[in-house]
Amino acid sequence: MPSTHDVIVLGAGAAGLFCAATAGARGRRVTVIDHADEVGKKILISGGGRCNFTNLHTAPDRYLSENAHFARSALARYTPADFLALVERYGIAWHEKTLGQLFCDGSARQIVAMLVEECRASAVEIRTGSGISKVHHADGMFHVSTSAGPALAASKLVIATGGPSIPKMGATGFAYDLARQFGLKVVQPRPALVPLTLAGEDALFRELSGVSAPVLARAGKAAFREAALFTHRGLSGPAILQASSYWRHGEPILIDFLPDARPDWLLSAKRERPRSTLRRALSEALPDRLAGALGEAIGVNQELGAVQDKTLRAAQERLARWRFMPNGSEGFAKAEVTAGGISTAELSSQTMEARKVPGLFAIGEAVDVTGWLGGYNFQWAWASAHAAGQAL
Structure with missing residues (x-):
């Protein structure tokens, strides 16, 4: 006979552990199962090992989903302030790094x-090392x-x-297989917050591997102003990772290399410093190697005073509006x-329960809700887990 529980949670990551604790605090008999040998493996590597555990600027418009309003309810009912209160109750020191991103001072x-x-x-x-x-x-x-161990049974899963x-952390598409088994639709999964790869004409920028600069990166209607990093395979850095979530194959990534530049800044430079060059003008705002590559690609090599307006x-x-055409992602x-x-x-946006399968819930990254870079995905894990935990 299987051992009987009120709730079985599959996955001992951020969402699974928090959901289990929330339901357990309400008196439910909960068991968490994970195939990994320890819990929270992705948490441990997040934020460079310091865990960017939430973002103060969390709002529904910072999440991607086929239903842009789905996350609104859970996010409103469990906020960054709620999770921060828990962190402080445990005496965990934290700091805001930038753009509302909160990290542990110590360790994830x-x-x-x-x-x-x-x-x-x-x-x-909690049962680890238990493949399902x-x-x-x-x-x-x-x-x-x-x-x-023995089989388990519960009225809620x-x-x-x-x-x-x-995947090197043991991540798989198991959630989708299980969802399909129970007749639930799955939105085609794809990599997000991921470096993009370049080929063809854009490959010349590979020589800039390791060079970064603050830019404005656009993909479709989304725009992000942070650093972009050139790599030996293409483009990375926060601005590119953010844009990658909105990028689709066959579409360009547009980069504004000088988002703070005044209108007609180059004409002003021509009047003020006619013997300067485009590369020299660019070097005032950009790394010299990048300035050189951009100048060479544009093909303006003479003194500015000799160039037509x-x-x-x-x-x-x-x-x-520098146009890069990625050929894929990493x-x-x-x-x-x-x-x-x-x-x-x-799913119900109130409880995260499957409408067609009473007792079945889905939370966290398994669901078609994906946040921006910078703690937003952790906040969705906490909020969706709390919504489910309160309903179990």
Whole structure:
């Protein structure tokens, strides 16, 4: 006979642990199962090992989903201030790095330890090293067979196994397979917050590997003003990672290399310093190697005083909307998160419960809700987990 519980949570990551602790605090008998040998492995590597655990500027418009309004309810009911209060209750020192991003002063292990302690205080059982071999539903119960220990059964099952980003950490598309098994639609998963690769004409920028600069990067209607980094394969850095979530194959990434430049700045430079060159003018705002590559690509090599105004205006326009055509991304292996996932049309935005399968819940990265870079995805993990935990 399987051991019986009120709730089985599949996945001991941020969302799974927090959901289990929330439900356990309400008196539910909860067991968390994970195939990994330790809990919270993605938490441990996040934020350079310091865990960017939330963002003060969290708002629904900073998330991608087929339903732009789906995240609104959960985010409103569990806010960054709520999670920060928990962090402070545990005496975890933190700091705001930039753009509302909150990090531990010490180690991401403090966040994992806090979640584990919350589970312990709520009598939650955590089973690691337990691969899930079978899940089925019969007689109002979800039955879970694992590679270790007896089978389990519960009236409530939570899918919190995330997406396939960073497979070296053990990430898989298990959540989607399980969702489909129960008849739930899945929005095509794709890498998000991921470096983009360049080929063809753009490949000349590979010689700038390691060079970064503050830019304005656009993909479709989305625009992000942060640093871009040239790599030996293409483009990375915060601005590019942000834009990558909105980018689609066959579309360009547009870069404004001088977002603070005044109108007709190059014509002003011609009047003020006619013996200067485009490269020299660019070097005042950009790294010298980048200035040289841009100047060479534009093909204006003579002194500014000898260049026609219309040529300089064309150079200004190109520098403000430099067109890169990525041929792909570095894939799930380098993606920080997964876009797409279990369709929000299948879930209640209030409880995260599947409409067609009572007792089945999905939370965190497994769901088609993807946040911006900078703690937004952790806040979705906490908020969606809390919504489900309060309903279990």
